[in-house]
Amino acid sequence: MRTQEITVNLGPQHPSTHGVFRLVIHLDGEVATGGTSVLGYLHRGLEKLAESRTYPQFIPYTDRLDYLASMSNNLAYVQTVEKLMGIEVPERAEYLRVIFAELQRIASHMVGVGTFVMDLGAVTAVFYPFIHREKILDLFSMTCGGRLTYNYMRIGGLSHDIPEEFLPKLQEFLDYMRTALEEYHQLVTGNEIFLARTKGVGVITKEMAMSYGLSGPNVRASGVCYDVRKAHPYGIYDRFNFNVPVFESGDTFDRYMVRMIEMEESVKIIRQAIKDLPEGPVLGKVPKLIKPPAGEVYHSIENPKGELGFYIVSDGSPKPYRLHIRRPSFVNLGVLEEIIKGWKVADVIAILASLDIVLGEVDG
Amino acid sequence: MSVLDNLFVKIAALVRTTLTGLGLGDIWVNLAMVILYLAGILGVMITAALVLVLVERKIAGFIQLRPGPNRVGPWGSLQTVADTIKLLTKEDIIPACADRKVFMLAPVLVLVPTILAFAVIPFGKGMIATDVNIGIFYLIAVSSLATIPFLMAGWSSNNKYSLLGGMRAVAQMVSYEVPMVFSLLGVVMIVGSLQMSAIVEAQSKVWFVLLQPVAFLIYVIAATAECNRAPFDIPEGESELVAGVFTEYTGMKWALFFLAEYANLVLVSAIATTMFLGGWHGPVLPGWFWFFIKTSIMIFFFMWMRWTFPRVRVDHLMHFGWKFLVPLSLANIFITGIGVYLYKTIGW
Amino acid sequence: MLQQYGAIGLFFIFGIIFGFAALATNWLLRPKKPHQVKLETYECGMETIGETWVQFKINYFLYALVFLVFDVETIFLYPWAVTFQKLGFFAFVEMFIFLAILVVGFWYAWKEGAFEWQ
Amino acid sequence: MYGSGVVKGLALTLKKFFSKKITEQYPEERPFIDHRWRGSLQLDKDACICCNMCVNACPNGVITLESGKDENNKRFLTRYEVNFERCLVCGLCVEACPKQCLKFTREYELATYFRDDVKLGLYHNPKLSAPSSTYAQKTEQKKEG
Numbered sequence: 008m009r010t011q012e013i014t015v016n017l018g019p020q021h022p023s024t025h026g027v028f029r030l031v032i033h034l035d036g037e038v039a040t041g042g043t044s045v046l047g048y049l050h051r052g053l054e055k056l057a058e059s060r061t062y063p064q065f066i067p068y069t070d071r072l073d074y075l076a077s078m079s080n081n082l083a084y085v086q087t088v089e090k091l092m093g094i095e096v097p098e099r100a101e102y103l104r105v106i107f108a109e110l111q112r113i114a115s116h117m118v119g120v121g122t123f124v125m126d127l128g129a130v131t132a133v134f135y136p137f138i139h140r141e142k143i144l145d146l147f148s149m150t151c152g153g154r155l156t157y158n159y160m161r162i163g164g165l166s167h168d169i170p171e172e173f174l175p176k177l178q179e180f181l182d183y184m185r186t187a188l189e190e191y192h193q194l195v196t197g198n199e200i201f202l203a204r205t206k207g208v209g210v211i212t213k214e215m216a217m218s219y220g221l222s223g224p225n226v227r228a229s230g231v232c233y234d235v236r237k238a239h240p241y242g243i244y245d246r247f248n249f250n251v252p253v254f255e256s257g258d259t260f261d262r263y264m265v266r267m268i269e270m271e272e273s274v275k276i277i278r279q280a281i282k283d284l285p286e287g288p289v290l291g292k293v294p295k296l297i298k299p300p301a302g303e304v305y306h307s308i309e310n311p312k313g314e315l316g317f318y319i320v321s322d323g324s325p326k327p328y329r330l331h332i333r334r335p336s337f338v339n340l341g342v343l344e345e346i347i348k349g350w351k352v353a354d355v356i357a358i359l360a361s362l363d364i365v366l367g368e369v370d371g
Numbered sequence: 372m373s374v375l376d377n378l379f380v381k382i383a384a385l386v387r388t389t390l391t392g393l394g395l396g397d398i399w400v401n402l403a404m405v406i407l408y409l410a411g412i413l414g415v416m417i418t419a420a421l422v423l424v425l426v427e428r429k430i431a432g433f434i435q436l437r438p439g440p441n442r443v444g445p446w447g448s449l450q451t452v453a454d455t456i457k458l459l460t461k462e463d464i465i466p467a468c469a470d471r472k473v474f475m476l477a478p479v480l481v482l483v484p485t486i487l488a489f490a491v492i493p494f495g496k497g498m499i500a501t502d503v504n505i506g507i508f509y510l511i512a513v514s515s516l517a518t519i520p521f522l523m524a525g526w527s528s529n530n531k532y533s534l535l536g537g538m539r540a541v542a543q544m545v546s547y548e549v550p551m552v553f554s555l556l557g558v559v560m561i562v563g564s565l566q567m568s569a570i571v572e573a574q575s576k577v578w579f580v581l582l583q584p585v586a587f588l589i590y591v592i593a594a595t596a597e598c599n600r601a602p603f604d605i606p607e608g609e610s611e612l613v614a615g616v617f618t619e620y621t622g623m624k625w626a627l628f629f630l631a632e633y634a635n636l637v638l639v640s641a642i643a644t645t646m647f648l649g650g651w652h653g654p655v656l657p658g659w660f661w662f663f664i665k666t667s668i669m670i671f672f673f674m675w676m677r678w679t680f681p682r683v684r685v686d687h688l689m690h691f692g693w694k695f696l697v698p699l700s701l702a703n704i705f706i707t708g709i710g711v712y713l714y715k716t717i718g719w
Numbered sequence: 720m721l722q723q724y725g726a727i728g729l730f731f732i733f734g735i736i737f738g739f740a741a742l743a744t745n746w747l748l749r750p751k752k753p754h755q756v757k758l759e760t761y762e763c764g765m766e767t768i769g770e771t772w773v774q775f776k777i778n779y780f781l782y783a784l785v786f787l788v789f790d791v792e793t794i795f796l797y798p799w800a801v802t803f804q805k806l807g808f809f810a811f812v813e814m815f816i817f818l819a820i821l822v823v824g825f826w827y828a829w830k831e832g833a834f835e836w837q
Numbered sequence: 838m839y840g841s842g843v844v845k846g847l848a849l850t851l852k853k854f855f856s857k858k859i860t861e862q863y864p865e866e867r868p869f870i871d872h873r874w875r876g877s878l879q880l881d882k883d884a885c886i887c888c889n890m891c892v893n894a895c896p897n898g899v900i901t902l903e904s905g906k907d908e909n910n911k912r913f914l915t916r917y918e919v920n921f922e923r924c925l926v927c928g929l930c931v932e933a934c935p936k937q938c939l940k941f942t943r944e945y946e947l948a949t950y951f952r953d954d955v956k957l958g959l960y961h962n963p964k965l966s967a968p969s970s971t972y973a974q975k976t977e978q979k980k981e982g
Contacts, residue, residue, distance in 0.1 A: 010776035013769060015531045020764035023610040031768065036776035037535065037685060037836075064896035067927035126610045128601060128682025131850060134435035138859065152873035152941065158927040166932065167873065194849045197842030200602055200681050352535065353684050356611045405726040409733050433854045441862075460748045467758040468771075479738030486734035490727055501726040508797050509727075515790075529771050530760050542779040549789045556793070559800040618761055623745030627738060679850040680843065686836030689782060693834040697789075701822060704796075705815070708803070712811055715804055 012040060019048050023126045023356050026366030030343075030359070037351045042344055046337075049370040057330035062088050062297045063162060065327070070156035072315075073336060073368040075118050078111035078147070079310045081160035086241060087306040087317040088162045091299045099287040100164040101243045105280045106177070107147070107159065108308075109273040113184070114143040115311030116224075116266040119363035123263060124195050126360040127204050132195050139187045142180050149173060162297055164290035174281065184274050188267065196267070205260035209346050209358035212257060219342040222335050223313025224265040225362055229257030235309035242308075246283075247276050259361035266363070298325050312336050312363060336368040379495065379659060383407070405501075412489045420633035421451045427633075427674050434678045461622035466529065469619065473527035478620065478627035481520035485634045487513045492641045493567050495651045495659030506567035507559060510642065511552050514597065517635070518544040521599075521606060521616055524628070528619040536615025539685055540606035543596055546692035547603075551593035553700035554586040557707040558646050571650030578649040585703045587647045589696055591672075594643065596688070598635035600673055602680035603688060610682070640669035781833040785825070792821055870943040875926050877944040878919055880959040884938035887912040894933035899924045917960040921947065 012033050018024035027048035033040045053072065057065045069084045070077040082104055089096060096104075121136035144154045150169050151159040159166055195201055211221070216229035226233055234251040236244045252268035254261035301323040307316030313335025320329040339362050347355045386407060390400045425440065425447065432439025440447035465471055491506045493499040503509055518541055525537015559565060561582060562573045573579075580587045596603040607615040617628055644650060644665040651658030653665075683691070760767050799814050828834065861868055870876070887904035903916035931939050949955050 011773040013531055013534075013771065013773060013775060016763045016765040016768065017611075018763050022613060029763070029765070034531075034535075037539075060896050064894070064929065067896055067925045067929070070927075124681060128604070128608075128610055129680060130431075131435050131678045132681070134437075138436060148874065149871045150873065152871060152875040152928065153926070156925070156927070158925075158929075166928070170873070190849060194679070194846045195681075198681065198846050199840060199842050200683055200687075202842070203687050204681060204684055351684060351686065352611045353605075353608065353682070401726075402729075405729050408726075409730060413733070413737065430854070433858070434850045436853060436856065436858055437860045438858050459745055460750070461745070462750050462752060462757075463745060464753075464757050466760050467755075468760050475742070479735060479742065482738055483731065483734035486737070487727065487730050490730045501723045503723050503727070511793075526772075528760075531762065531767070531771050534771055534775070538775075538779075542782065545779065545783055545786045549786060549793075552790075552793045556796055556800050559797065560803065563801055563804050565797065565801055613761070613763070622749060623741050627741055675847065675850065675854075679846050689779070689836050690834065693782065693785070694829070697825070701818070701825075705818070708811065708815065711804065712808075716808075 010035065017355070018045075023122075023360065025122065025360065025364055028340075028359075028364070028366055028369065030355070032347070032352070032355060034352065039347050039350055039352065039355050042347050042355070044340060044343055046340075047370055049366045051371070053371050054330050054332060057327050059326065061325045062299070062327065065330070066160065066162075067156065067158045070158055071367055072332065072334065072371070073115075073310065073312055073365045074155060075365055076111050076115040076311045077153075077155065077157045078107045078159060079115075079308065080315065081157065082108050082242075083306070083308045083310065083315045084317050085160040085162050086308065087304055087319055088297070088299065090306050091302065091304040091319060091321060092162075092297070094163045094293060095291050096164055096242075097288050097291050098285045099168075100289040100291070102280050102284045103165055103169060103289060104160065104242060105244065105247070106277050106284075107150075109276045109280075110143050110146060110177075112273045112311045113270050114140045116270050117143075119224075119311070120191075120263060120266050123259075123357070123360040123363065124201070126356050127201065129195065129201070132191075135187070135191060135194070139184070142183065146173065146176060146180065149176070161290060161293075163293035164288070166290075168289045174284075177277070177281065181274050181277060184270070188270060192267070196264075202260065204353075204357060205263060205361075206258060207256070208259045208354050209350060209361060210256065210258045211342055211346055215342065215345070216257065219345075220338050221313065221342060222338065223310065224262055224269060225313065225339050225342075227252060228254045228261035228265045230255045235307055235314050239307070241306070247279050249276050249279075259357055262361045262363075296325055298323065307333060310335055312365065312368065313339055332371065334368045334371060336362075336364040336366075337371070340364050340369055377496070378657070379411075408490075408501075413486070415494075416486070416489060416634050416637065417630070419637045420630045421455065423633045423636065423670065424454065424629070425451045426670075427677075430671070430674045431678050434675070455626075458622055458626040463622045463624065464619075466619050468529040470527035470529065473523050474619075475624075477520045477524035477527060478624040480523070481517070481628055481631040482634065484513050484516040485631055485638055487516075488638050489634075489641075491567050492638070493571055493645060493650055494641075494662055495657070499568060502566060502568050505565045507555055507565050507570065507646070510567075511548075511555070514638070515544070515548050517597075517631075520631075524620070525606075525616040528616070530619050532612040532614070532618045533616050536606045536608060536612050536618070539608070540599065540616060542685065543599070543603060543605060543688060546689050547593040547596035547696070550589050550692060550696035550700045551597060553697070553704055554583075554589040554593065555646060556700075557583045557586040557703050560704070560707050560711055567645060571645055571652070574649040575652055578647065578652075580647040580649075583647065583703070583707065585699065586707075587643070589700050589703070590643060590647065593692075593696065594639035595673060595676065596692070598632065598639050600632070600636065601677040602683050604677075604682060605685050605688060608682065636670060636673060637666065640666045640673065643669050779836075781828070785828050785833055788821070788824065792817075870945060872943070873941075874943045874945065875928050875941045877921075877942045877947060878931075878957060878959060879940045879942045880917055881936075881938035881940070882914050882917070882960045884936045885914050885917070886936055887914055888935060890933040890935060891930035891939055894929040896927065896929065897923050897925060900930060914960055917958075919957040919959060920955075921957045922952070922955045 012035050015032050015034055016029060017032055018029040019027040029045040030042050031045060032042040053068055056068060066081060066084060069080040072080045117136035117140040121133040124132035147157055148154045150173060151157045151167055211229045213230045216226045216231055230253060232251060232253045237251055249272045252265050254265055299321040301321055303320045305316055305318045307314045314333065315335055316333035318331040319327050322328040343359060343362060347358055350358065387400060387404060390403055429439040440450040443449040443453045465474055488510050490501050491499065491503060491510055521540035522537050525533045525540065558570060558579050562570050564570065599606050607617065617625055620628060644662060648665045651662045653661030803810050803814065887902060889902060892900045892902050899920040901916065901918040904912045905915050907913055931941055
């Protein structure tokens with residue numbers, strides 16, 4: 008019997024496209040035969056905005072890239088400017104930066120994992136990670152006064168030192184994390200329905216992952232051991248002892264598991280950082296007017312979502328001549344159109360969620 | 372205690388004698404009694420549905436470490452009242468492209484099978500509207516009609532999400548009908564009667580959940596699928612199909628679907644109580660109260676499941692139904708048949 | 720007997736009336752402000768692409784056929800289940816043969832891939 | 838065994854069902870606000886030296902500062918407005934202030950009913966400066982009243 012395909016819009020106003028992403032999908036019955044992603048509903052022209060802001064003034068804008076990982080975005084940007092200018096960062100600030108970046112990784116993965124499981128239909132599984140994330144946000148707001156957009160990192164260090172009560176609270180949180188992750192494994196990871204829904208679904212092969220330039224947990228789930236923290240250590244990451252989880256099959260389940268294990272590894276890094284945390288200032292010697300020499304620089308760090316890189320061209324003025332951002336969510340999203348082929352509508356949603364995109368970053 | 376035990380039966384008998392005393396003909400008295408029963412059942416059903424909406428939200432909240440709705444009235448008890456008022460005064464939108472007649476008819480019809488099924492539910496000893504001699508058979512026949520309104524709604528909305536949802540609803544209900552019917556067959560084989568009151572009466576010594584544990588399990592799974600509740604809520608499929616078959620429904624039309632969902636939940640829990648959990652049997656407390664407790668426990672279990680599990684994918688659902696539940700329920704019938712026969716002939 | 724089914728008929732009538740009554744209440748109370756945009760089909764905020772009512776692949780055609788077979792079987796099984804305790808050994812074995820034939824059919828359908836959702 | 842994961846999940850949710858609820862009953866129960874909270878802005882107008890550092894630090898240019906000069910050629914403030922509508926609440930202005938006269942308050946309920954109320958008139962001396970815009974007047978009237 009001859010059947011016709013139907014074309015359906017998933018998004019921009021859809022419960023599980025993680026913002027205003029639109030996927031025009033062709034369906035043969037329940038099965039997707041192809042799709043086109045439509046981007047740009049949240050485009051704010053951040054790269055262009057940077058050209059009319061001074062270097063420090065652009066820091067708050069980086070918060071709005073991947074708004075679930077503002078701290079890491081800050082870090083990537085300020086490190087790029089530091090690299091351009093050759094600014095030394097005090098030891099204490101370096102350690103605190105690691106602590107905050109790793110806390111941010113946990114917070115971001117909590118949302119990534121939670122929303123992924125929610126898109127599979129388990130609504131309760133989104134509430135528990137958000138409760139854990141809330142504790143991280145408390146730590147952040149205690150330090151810098153913000154809960155979503157922190158604007159904490161400064162060129163040459165940090166805006167504030169940590170308050171006194173921070174470290175005990177952090178210790179408490181790290182101990183809490185162990186039970187929290189165990190509980191989550193109990194609720195989700197062993198669940199047969201969850202396994203049936205995720206194992207073998209939306210496979211990204213090693214070759215595909217590399218040719219699409221994926222990064223972060225998505226590429227590590229496909230068997231490529233690439234973590235910027237290990238491959239091109241930035242800051243003081245070479246001083247810490249941690250593992251990079253790598254899975255082989257590249258399905259949605261592996262992408263979920265990589266995130267779960269990365270959270271444990273982040274806890275390890277934070278514990279080491281607390282142990283070695285030196286005393287001292289948190290803001291180094293920085294010129295009052297930040298005016299980098301003419302030239303260009305690229306620097307990338309391992310963001311929770313993948314490799315976040317900033318490319319800055321300076322003409323010697325206090326404002327960047329050109330700024331480009333390698334946004335991991337945007338690059339990771341590229342593979343979507345290819346891997347949804349042949350999967351059912353429900354899987355398409357699961358695959359999209361397993362890529363863990365944030366539209367603020369995709370659209371820039 | 373016996374007064375309480377037969378409270379509703381006594382009331383019904385009183386009404387009947389009063390009506391006969393007024394000199395009404397037999398047929399008119401019977402008619403009046405049926406209307407009385409109907410009013411009672413509708414009252415119970417709607418109250419239950421309204422309360423369950425709140426209970427469900429409270430349970431969801433408690434599982435998610437929230438208090439649930441707690442603003443309207445003490446502990447949020449008037450939340451559903453507020454919701455009902457809102458739904459009643461909502462603008463009713465019928466999409467321009469929809470098939471208007473079918474679109475209108477679907478929510479009207481969605482409650483009918485449920486109301487019909489309630490006619491044979493024994494809420495207590497003697498508390499049954501029409502104790503037809505093919506009770507359980509009638510129940511199965513009627514409840515399988517529930518598919519049609521969903522298909523009507525899905526098709527007539529002229530919305531792709533609704534269409535997919537409607538198709539899924541049919542696939543799911545068709546597949547889980549078979550294991551559900553077979554699981555109930557085991558009980559019928561033991562009792563040797565289709566009458567609901569006889570089935571409950573047969574459980575005075577031992578509940579059938581102990582004799583038919585596998586059938587009970589199959590029934591619970593199939594019933595969850597039959598009333599489209601998570602983890603089998605694929606016709607609604609919120610994360611992929613937005614709201615599935617209900618996408619285009621607003622106001623009271625949507626509320627009727629919602630009402631039907633909860634009424635169905637009560638229905639399947641009541642059937643589980645009747646068929647497996649000994650119906651109104653229980654010590655000390657009045658029978659209807661036991662029935663209420665058992666049904667509530669079943670409802671809690673269904674809600675608890677809903678707020679724990681991810682959604683099953685449509686093909687897994689079909690595979691699970693046909694490749695696991697159907698063979699299992701067939702095997703259950705075989706074993707029950709042999710068991711009952713051995714018990715009868717050898718007296719073992 | 721007839722009265723029992725008459726009662727069921729009444730339940731049916733009232734069931735339908737109930738639905739219409741609810742809608743009528745809504746009709747009396749609701750605001751009526753139609754607008755062209757409100758009447759559009761919902762598709763995530765975009766205009767719908769293409770027709771919805773097309774020849775559309777439903778995957779459960781084979782399931783539906785097997786379902787039909789099993790539903791008919793149920794009709795036979797229920798009367799048997801009620802009386803097989805009285806009918807004795809012959810009815811017992813005969814029904815099992817009937818069931819066995821169905822199991823074979825079920826197995827065949829399984830083998831032929833009727834239960835594969837493509 | 839197949840199905841044990843499902844049972845484990847049910848056990849966890851049942852445990853959570855009976856454990857303590859953590860929701861904050863917001864309007865009755867006030868949340869704890871950290872000392873470094875970036876809420877509304879506060880200006881110590883006497884300490885302000887009108888150096889324009891905050892104005893220059895702002896990425897979005899939301900601060901309007903007007904000043905005059907007295908007989909000793911010292912600057913004094915005549916108007917200070919923050920257009921909170923476009924404020925990122927990044928705190929760069931607070932950091933830039935050399936006299937620490939611009940501070941964040943822990944006031945966090947910044948939602949208003951009208952768009953004009955969003956704008957924050959921190960100081961306005963009507964005698965000394967040009968007529969203020971309506972929103973600054975409104976804020977002042979509120980403070981007086």
